[in-house]
Amino acid sequence: MKSAIKKGGLIFMGLLLTIIIIGQFTMKDDDTASVDVVSETVLVPGGHSVGVRMDVKGVLIVGLEEIETADGKKVNPGIQAGLQIGDMILEIDGTKVYKAEEVQALVNKIQGDVKLKVKRKSQKLDINLTPVVSKDDNLYKLGVWVKDKTAGIGTLTYYNPVNQSFGALGHPIVDPETGSILSVDKGQLLQAQVQSIQEGTAGTPGEIRGVFYEADSPLGGLEKNSSYGVFGNAYHPIENPLYTKPLVVGRQDQIEKGKAYILTTLDDNKLERFEIEIEKINHQSEPADKGMVIKVTDKRLLEKSGGIVQGMSGSPIIQNNRIIGAVTHVFVNNPQKGYGIFIEWMLRASDS
Known part of the structure; x- marks a missing residue:
């Protein structure tokens, strides 16, 4: 999926959609150890539509620009x-910065050469x-566009009632210009x-x-x-109206081609179950994102x-009453x- 970026904001066009007006944005264990841990885990399946609001750790450079000086020269100090x-x-200059406005304030306080620590x-x-x-506003500038926040809408995958942890999205929140995974400073x-x-x-x-509202009670940090x-801890238990009891986690070797279900929220904020077909299983010995190819077969979802x-x-993807995975990407040329x-x-x- 392609991405786009605007000055002062971020539009991430994976399956996480950035809020613009009302919203839309290893450790290597041996196989036996991995199977033992997973087989004992039970999770409350998600499917809830959720907002992800995140402060980026540090200040991310998303663009470089020329600055016109008072004598008419155009230079880019950053480049x-x-x-x-x-x-x-x-x-x-040894002072940690967390927000975009802090960069401009410090640079104009120093009014001279600066030493940046950059990751x-x-x-x-x-x-x-x-x-x-700058000739335009008489401010000292580095010649960079920076940002420190992102927000968007996605879907909750699971809630773990044992340790109150949750997982969502199934893929990272990345900067669309660079493709780099953004580090969380804090978020909800x-x-x-x-x-x-x-x-x-x-x-x-x-x-x-x-849409989500900051005033609403957050689900977790x-x-x-x-x-x-994306992962974190819930502030209170999360329930699923379709499943009164948690589901056992399904291992790769328990997944079959054929009928399965996904849980997601569409009309009237109602969490629903829709039928899909698992067409291909890519068995993996190490973590990767494209483990299954799925096809929507439910006429209701296709119509909506x-x-x-x-x-x-x-x-979340459910098969044989087990939670086996999560939707991550759509085929652009075939949305089914x-x-x-x-x-x-x-x-x-999440554990690591």
């Missing part, structure tokens, strides 16, 4: 110093930079209300449009954004949405089909 899109600014992928770098004064999982559904067609993914979903749409990521991740990889990411 000259070696900054790159996707770099995370952690400190300026680039897994490396931490020290970069010296000389800001310039919120209740969301579905407002409308745009039907998906070949070449044009549909989407769930919804976010602690981790990983390749296999055309199949899998953006905002359904994280919808998509990929699913094995639930064991989400649980491993």
